[in-house]
Amino acid sequence: MFSFSLSDVIIFNMDALIDIPKLFGENLRRLRKSRNLTQTQLAEMLDVTQKHLSVIETGTQFVSAPLIAKIVAALKVEPAELFGGTSSETRIANAVSARIMNLINPKFELMARQIVDDLKSEKSF
Secondary structure, rough: OOOHHHHEEEEEEEEEEEEEEHHHHHHHHHHHHHOOOOHHHHHHOOOOOOHHHHHOOOOOOOOHHHHHHHHHHOOOOOOHHHOOHHHHHHHHHHHHHHHHHOOOOOOHHHHHHHHHHHHEEEOOO
């Protein structure tokens, strides 16, 4: 199973450093609560522990692409909703989520590394 490390998902944008795991976690928590779900309930839906979901929501750990797909299905959201933030972050979120959704299949691990490298080298979208 392929997953991102925290250093792989912190993206530079002209003047700002965007902490994608933290942004993702904040959005996940907001979306979970808007659906009146507890961490335990969502964790059961995702087949993960409540503790695992907690570290994702705090931005301490990032998720694998297959888990992102499960979250999208469970919460009935678009991937960009999990990555979106301010308007400049939303452009990045749309690009990141589109690319991550292409990584659901583990055979794309090499492509994932290229995408992460590309994101690190881009100054803006």
